[in-house]
Structure formats: structure tokens, C-alpha cells
Amino acid sequence: MQTSKNKTIATFFAIILVSSMFMSIIPTITAYNTATQEAIDEGMNWDLDRDASSTRLLMWERYRDEVPTWVYAVITPNPVGVGQRFTMVLFNPQVPVGASEGNDVRYQYHVIVTKPDGSTVRLPSSGTFVSDSTGTTFCDYTPDVTGNYSVMVVFEELYWRWSDSSTLRNYYGVTLLSSNRTYTVTVQEDPVYPTAITHYPLPTEYWSRPIEGQNDAWGVISSNWLNNCMDRDNTSGQNRFQTQGIAPNSGHILWTKPTEDGGVIGGDDFYSRPGEVFNAGHQYQTRFTNQIIMHGRLIYQEPITWSGSGGDYVCVDLKTGEEVWRNKTMSANPSFGYYYDFDDMNQHGVVPPGMLFSNNFGTAIHPRYGTTIPLNIIEVPSGTEVIGPKGEILRYVLRNDGTSSNPNWNLYQWNSSRVFTSQTSGTRNASLDSMLSQATTYSAPTIPTWDWKTPVNFRPAGNPSIRAAIYNDVILVSNGSFPAAGTSSLYYHNAEETTITAISLKEGQCGRVLWSKNYQMTFPDGTQKIFIRAGEGVFVMQHMPSLTFIGYDMYTGNELWRSEPQADFNPFGYFSWVSLMNVHATSIAYGKLFTAGYTGAVWCYDLKNGSLLWRQEAPTGGEIFKYYTVMVGTIADNKIYIGTHEHSADTPLLKGAKIRVYDVETGEEIWSMLGWAHPQTMAIADGTLIYWNNYDHQVYSVGKGPSSTSVSIANDVVPFGSSVMIKGNVIDVSPGTKQSQQALRFPNGVPAVSDESQSAWMEYVYMQKPRPTNATGVTVELYVLDSNNNYRPIGTTTADADGFFSYNWMPDIEGKFTVYARFEGSESYWPSHATTAFNVDPAPATPAPQPTQEPSAADLYFIPAVIGLFVAIIVVGLLIIFMLRKRE
Template identity: 40%
Template sequence: NRQLSQWNSSRLWNIATGVDPDWDTAGGVVDASLESRFDWTVPISETISSSSSPYFAIFDDVLIGTSRLASFASTGTPDPYTVWAISLKPESRGTLLWMKDYPAPPENVTRYIKAVDPVNRAIIFLDKETFQWIGYSIDDGEKMWETTPPEDMSDFAYFDTTHGGTFTSTAYGRLYNSGFGGVLYCYDTKDGKLLWSYGDGGEGNSTSGGLQTPWGRYPIFIASIADDKVYLFSGEHSPNTPLYKGLRVRAVNATTGEELWTMLGSMGYPPRSYYPVADGFVVYHNLYDGLLYCVGKGPSATTVSAPDVAVPYGTPVIIKGTVTDIATGTTQDEQAARFPNGVPAVSDASMGEWMEYVYMQKPRPLDVTGVEVILTVYDPNGNSYEVGRATTDAYGMFKCVFDPLVPGEYTVIATFAGSESYWPSYANTALFVDAAPAATVEPTPIPAQMTDMYVLGLGGGAIVAIIAVGLLIILMLRKR
């Protein structure tokens, strides 16, 4: 009937209340054809072939469609093939903006439409056998650019056309492509320039699987793109048991390609493995243990203590405390039993292996590093200043020694400023520095009078004379 309609799932509820179901809930039947289910319906041009299909829509902007192209299991490209654009703008909705026929690429190359970028307004095709991307303008269908394949691209990338978003996605004016070749490529959709690649470098940029898989590099697929991050996973169509070792979930900076974090995690069939991302959290199903993992920035808790008794002024004081991870997962029975004193908070650099130790029964990492704590005081005069910084150890404890400047009552504040992994936290305590006791003044001796000295001298001589006489008498008695 040459019409274009926009069906809206939210219209399955009562529009007035927004909550009451507007279908047969008892029978579970929905009449989706009711006029009330649609936002709008408009006529479209009869020149658009009925065998063509819509491919991508930009809300209230444009709808892109093509004539029938090859399926992922077939080869070759119809010659010619057709691409068209219909306006979705309210003032011109249904108007055919342009329709063009394009010659098939030579040598029976298979061309697919793979993505549309609303930022740089590019329709992006892939030539399967030559690994080349071609960009056409959304606004007029003119060719914008064509890429040159990277020299070291894996032949396994030939199979990257089997499914859509897990292999190819656009965001932030860029095209992201990954797959069985084990490398994530990022192109500028304005000119087709290769901006960076991830997985084909050294430490921190490697997906090498060694002899664990036949792929060479672990295949990586796009799970989601959000918050300037590309989330990747590894898996395959029909994973065997036991699963390959070393499969990981990865987060990569969408602008620079920098590896942000990785954790062990095996996924299944790529098209069914999209990760939900919301409110700063990403959720994935780990086939290694069958558990769901929710990863994101979590809460922390800081404690601090000082001596409970008065400290003499001039004596160094030790301040100590802890910084712990208090995410919901740490309260689970297993984690609570293993970490009765709390799970220590660790640095971003240690986070991946640490989370595997805490939640996946992996060995405790030997080189774990903690987080920095800033210690400040309010002294008895009301002045506030920093007295030291400390880094927590693998048990979450920090310690710092400082010399109080003046006697009196102090408030000590320990602050963990937060990180990419934890929200900040702080704690305070009190300290009393006792003033030094006043020095005891020795009394000044009174000088003796001269007559006292004479008497003292005479008395001393008399004692000596008495002793001498006594000795003489004893000797005389012995001679008798």
C-alpha cells in the first residue's frame, strides 16, 4: 500500500495513565495492527522497489534503505544495487530525498551495508573479500572515502561479516570493527582514516592467545559502546567443553584505544552477547562459572585512629586506618566469610587481578598496590593543613607519623579522594597533645659564714686527733 509507519511499543499501555495495559493480558494477545499502536503513517514514493528493505533510521531525520544485497553466507553483489533515503523530519516525512544505483565492485566482491553514522552522516559499506570500508553521504549518496586494509590484518577477519553490531558499530563519529581477527580497529567516519587499533601490540594492547586457541589472537567482539568506552568480549559460535583458557572481558577507551581494564570472562554466541550498560555499570554473563557480573565504580569506606591517651608535646604521633571496598558483592556469603575485616581497596592498576581473586577464586596477586590517603588536621588554633600521605597495603591498612606543632586538641581527617574504581570516602578522629611540664627550679645554696668554716675546720682536726690517739692506745696494748 506504499506507506511508511512508525510503530511504538509504548502504545501497548493506556496513553492517559501510562501504566494500564491496553491488551488482552489474560490471553497474552496483542493486536499490534490497531491504528492506536502507531505514531504516524505517511505515503511514500512508488519508485522505491517493493523488494528493497529499510536498514537504518535516525529518529525524526532520515531512513536509509537498500535493494537486496548478499546474505552473510553468499558471495557477490547485485549489479547494480540501489540505495535510497526517505525523510523522517516532521515537516517532510515520507519524502524521497534521493535514490541511486551503484555498480557492483569488480571480481565478484561481496559488498554489505554495515553501519550508518549520524555524526558525520556516513553510510558505511564493507567489501568482504578485500577488507575495505567505503563511506557514502547520508544527505546525497555521494562517495566520501574508501579505506586501505591494514597490512597485518588476520585472514580470520573474512568471517567478520556474519553479524552486525558485535562486529561493527559507530559512535562519536568513529567506526569500530572487530571480530575473529582479534583486533579492534577504529576509523574516522569523516574521511575513513585509521585512528588506532587494539589487540595487535605489546603488553596492555594485546589479545594474543598463544597456543590456547587456533585463532592466534583471541577473537574479540563489541558488546556495547557507552561512556567513551568500548566493551569487548571473546567467544565463538559453538564453544567446546572445556572452554578455551584466558578469554577476557575488556574495556577500551573509545577515543584513544587505551586498555582500561580486563577480567576473565568467556561469552557464547556473539550476536546474543550484548552487554547492558546503565548508570555507570556494565553487566555480563561469565560462562566460566555461570554467574552474572556487574562491573562499575563502587563505594569505599575509610577508618582512622590516633592514640587514645594524651601524647606529650614533642613526641611523634602515629596515625593509622584502613580503606575498604564496600560494594554490594563484598557482602555475599563467600566474600564476607573470606574477608571478615572487609575487602581491601586497591589501585586501578591492580583492580583486574584483584577482582578475579575476590570473586573468581583466582590466586592472590603478589604485586597488588593500594590507594593513597591524605591526612589533614585542624590544630588547637583552628588552622587546617596536610600532615602526610600514605598508601594502603594489600590488607587495606595505612599508617603515617607526624610531629604536632603545638600542644592541645587536634582533629585528624583521613581522606581517600577516590579513583576510577572507587568513590571517595573519609573519616576523622581526635588527638590530644599534652603541654610539656614546667621545669623544676633548683634552690640556690646559701653561702656559709667564715666563723662556721673555722668551727668546721677545728671540729675536723679534733676528730682526726681522737682517731690517732685511739690507734696509739691499741698498739701499746698489743705490745704488752
């Protein structure tokens, strides 16, 4: 009995349990309102557990859930040439309801092209063209024979299945019926050339910001210096490489601006050294090392007293030096500029006006006004930076998300554009964990376009550090003791070896360990290797103290090459390596490794095979130091710009230090000019070089400047057959020539001189050096528009070192002449021209010759007789006077 009872109870509970399970899988039946239920009963497609909206009911009442559609195409060009592509923009004028970037509400299309012979081509060959959120898409086709083509564009039938929002539910269950439209495209033998403006030419005259928006081709000559991983830290720290725009081919100075008192103090024997100068804080109080250039404006901090910083933040026009703003109470120090090229459904282009940020995105600052923006970004992770394809800053972070005993290493790509795009206020949490809700977790080898994390299958000993990163390519990771230039010193007790690991960032391989190797860093003979930098698929170490550079393949870890020991050239170069080799003395660009330093030479090696391509020396001609110290300032426009640096330079500073500019391919010197330019003060943007000169504590702006030409003729009306003297001047009218010192010294203007004379001339104008005795002026071309309306050249002349030119010319016809004097410009100056006029009158008529008259009888006899009588009278008078004086 008990058993039977237990079975009954068990059966009862089983029935209840099964019933519960059964009820849980039966859809909840909702009692619809009357309107919805009636529509469903009539056949409306509706299975959602809520009432249909009035809009949805209207769609049923009006269309019975089958909505007619229209489709259109805009086809250009039409007619079109055979072999020439034409484009089709496909659209339904009714945009997809509720479509956004965050969903997949889209239309679909295909196209049928019927050729003149009746054969057809389907576009695409399979599948469909999917629209954007506006319901529009495009495709193209290239006809291969002449004739009339029939193009039918088809809108694919669409059953509306989206229900995530009330807007989308308004159409839920509705079918948008297929529709089509046919067009004729005429294909002819000759191609059709567009007449629309594709671009405007590059400037041939002086230009400045802003650049009018239609001049998009000017992007190749304009640039910014954001002082971030785009330029200052390109590929690796302090690899100062400007990849955009152009750079100056001449030492022409646009303007100078002091940051503090500098140069000679004055006095002969009062100070410890005659002609003593102000200290420039060469090593630890360096000035002007955090310059930023955005939209033609240079932003920097002035020094204050002993410190190299702490003064006002100043913004000046890059081309003129004119002050734009000054902030004496900046709450945070601007560290870098930021431009992000933001695209969404409603707008495209860089978010204006860009941003200035303090270190690690701490404080946002308006670059045009210098005021703080209330955008608060917090918890930004540390990591190795690269620049993304739209200006976003990407940081690679290795993090152990497990424990030391059970590690779980993941590689993260942090993306600034995921934190903010166009926001200018509010607080944004930028931590890795907060961003994971926006990012996607990927397992190797899959990689997305933007933010991700991926597991890394390695177990480093200790905490690994990312040493270099190349976007979408590879990162280098080290762990253990890792001697690196700028971070380590040469000690006999340094670690014997270090481990370097390469991790792929390539699509399809992201997170995969490519290789991991141990490298010997300290040797039994006491020599050592240090890591220098990496880029373009090669990482470089240096063997000390021989100053031998060693290149390694970033994808295999294998040694590629070894240079000759630079210590054999000048062992003094040894002193470069401890802190300067990475910061000032090496750079990677254009497939080359550039090295410099206390060797007193700039060396250029092929990055792939280590062959020495060229070497440029900088001899002093002195008795103690054979060579000047040369340091890499920046690289741009296939040129390398060299400055100098000393750890603790004696004063007065060694004379003769120069800014030197070399062609990266040949090593040929393009120009050089006196100046002690600290390499970290160099920046290039908009074709202009900026640097700070230790000799006088001034900011120098170097670039092509404006010129002014004048022309005149003193005697502007001459008779035919006479020559005219054409005279004029060519003057440098750069902003610096209007500075008080230059304006007072050159009241008639600073003459424009040739490129060959430019550097020495600038030293004379701006650095108080002796006036060059061999300076030459610029070439002036002379043209006339004559009285027959013919425009023709009449000669070429060269101005002298005062900017004065003259030219004597004999007009060959009568009438009015307009004279055009044109300076075509140079690497130093933009062109300029001037006009004047003169008139050539007809030559004066020659007087007609008078007939010669025969002498008359009076002429033959009377006139001589009268003359004789006068002579006789004069003689008698003289005799009487003589006799009277004798009696006395």
C-alpha cells in the same frame, strides 16, 4: 393540445423541484421556548436551532451579552537589570469555559511596553499571544536602557462562537469585553540575580536509587538500559550505544551472581579433558542476552538445563545484587522496557512505573513487581523502530495500499503513544488502519509532529525492506536480493546487484525519494559486498573477503571512502562477517565506525572520510592463535567496551580473554580485566556495567563502589614533645565483599587498592587468581583541628595492599587535637573518612639541681677507716678458714 398538456405537466414538476431546492436551502426555523424567544426579542445573540440553556439566559439577564473581564500579569524579575530579560505571565482569572486540548477555545492577549523616553513597543509586533486551555500564556522582554517602563497587558475582546457541546453553548453569542492593566517595571544598571535554587550539585559520595526529585541535575549521571531502539538497537539493529549517563572508568566489581553452575567441574582424568568446564552455549544457547535495567533494577531470565533461557525471571538491585522479585511462572518473556514522558493539561512527566513488554508489545508487565498488567495491545504493525523525543517508540512501515498491477505505496509513522499513554488495562487495537482515525493523512512535502502517512513515489520491484532509519531525517530502503551481515552467507550464486533507495523524513520533504541506485554486490572475481549498518548520515558495506569497509552518503548514495583491507592485517577476520559482523563486530557512534572480530583488533574509522583514527590489538602470546577474538559489547560515555565470542569454543576455554575498555577519541586503554564477556550480555546504566562471564557463568556488576576508612591512635594522651602514631585502614565495602566466598577469605574486609592495581586485585578477589605482589593501596590525607580551632593538613600517606596506613606526627602545640583521615575517592571507590582524637599535655617539669656539699672530717677520715677495718676482718676470717681446711 398534447404538447400544451405536456408543457403544463413539465412546468408543474419544475415548480415542485425548484420549490424543494429552495426549501432545502432555507434554514430550519425552530419554535423556541418562551424564555429563549423573549431573550432573542430583547436582543440576545442566539441563532442556534435549539433553546438557550438557563445558564445562557442568565448571561443575558446579568450582562446583556457583554461580560466584563479582568486581566493580570506576573512580571519577574522586577526590578531588573538593563539588558536582562524579564518574563510576563498573562492570564484572565476566569478560565475559558469548556477549553480542552481537543478544541481551540482560547484567550488572546497583547502587551504594550512604554519605554522611559515615551516610545512604545507592541508584543507581539503583530497578532496576539494565544493562551493555553487554562487561559494563561507568557512572553518576555529585554529592556535596553535604565528607567521606569510602563507595561500594559491587554485582554483581547472575544466573541464566543463555539457551540459543539452544551458547556460551550452556555456562552454562545456572548462577548467577553477587552480589559487591560498597567504595571511599572524598574530597570537598573546592575543585573538582578535570582536567589531561588536552580539545581543541586552532583553527588560526591556513594549514591543509589531512588534519586530525590529535586536533584534533576543528576540526570547526566543516571540512565536506564531499556533494551530497545534507545540503546540496544540505536539507529540500527544491535548497535549497542548508550547515549545517556556515565560509564565505569575502572574494573572495580560491585557484586557477582551465578545464573547456573559454571566453571571447572572437578576431577583430573575422568572427563575427556583435564579440568573440564560446563558448556556455556556460546552460539545458539547464549545466556543473559536480554537484560533490561529500569530505575536501578536489573531484570533478566535465568537459563535452565541446556537452553540459554526458560528459567525464572529475576529482578535484582543494580548496585547491590539484592533480589527484588523472582517470577517462576511468567506468562510472557519481557523483551524491552518502556518509559513515556506524557504531558497533558493535568500532569507531566514519565508515566509511572513504566512498563515491561514482551515482544511486539504483546504482554505488559509491571517492572517493580514482575506481575502481568491487563493491558492488551493487538495488531501492532511490523516496522523499523526509532525512539521518539519523549520515549515513544516510532515504527516506519512501507505498505502498498494498491495492487501489484496498480501499486500505491505509502510510508507510515506508527507511534506507540497514540495507542496508549497512561492506560493499564483494556484492549487497544494498534493496527495501522485503526490508528488512521487518530492520525492525519499528509501529502508530501508536509510533515506533522506525530503520526502520519505519506505517499511515496517509487515503484520497487518486489517487496521493499527498510534497512535503517534516523528519526526526522532519512530512511534506507532496499529491494531485491540484499546480502547483509547477520542475514546472508557468502555464496558465489548471490545476486549480482541490489537497489537501495533513500526517502526523506525531514520536515517539508517527508516521503520524497532522495535517490535510488543499483549497487553491484557480486563481482566476476567471486568477491562480494554485504551491507553492515547505517547511522549518522553514512551507511557502510563490507567488501569480502578482503575485509574492506566502504562508506556511502545516506543523502546522495555516493561512495565516500574505502578502508584498507583488514585481511592484510589478519585474514582470520574473514570468519567474523557471516553472522557476527553486524551483531557483534561493528558499531557506529560519535561520528565513528568501530570494527572488531576475529582480526583480533579494534579499529576506529572516521565515519565521514574513512581515515583510520586508531587500532588496538589483543595479542595472545600463544603459538596457535596470534590474537584474541574481540567483539563490540557496548559504547557509552565516550568509551567502547569490548568483550569476546567464539562460535564453538573449545573447553577448557582459551585463557586470558579480557573485558577491554578504550577511549573512543584516542584508543587509549582505560582499563582491562580478565573475563569472557559475551558482547550481547553487556549493558550500562547508572554508571554501572553489567555482563555475563563465560568463565564462571556469573553476572558481573562493575562500577564505583563504597569505601570505609578507619583511624585510631593507641596512646591518645601524650606529653608535649612526643610524637603520635596515627593508624587506620581503608576497606572496600561493596556488596560483593559481603558474599560468603569473599567474606570468608577476607574476615577483616577486602582492602581498597589503587586504580592501577584494581583489575588484578578484582581478579584475585572474585576470580581466584593469585594475589598480586605489586598491588598498592589508596592515598589517605590527614588533617587536624587543633586546640586553637585551626583546621590544617598534617600529611599524606598511602595504604598498603592490606588497606593499612600509618603516619607518625609531632604535635606542635599543646591541647586537644581532632584527627581527620580522608580517602578522597578514585575511579574505583567513592570517598570515605574517619575521625579520632588525642590530647597533648604540658611536658613534665625538669627537677631543680641540688647544691654540692663539701666533704666533712668524718667523710675524709672516719668512713675510710671503718671500711679498712671491715676489710681487715674479712681477710683474717678467710685465713682462719684456710688453715682449718689445711689441717683436715
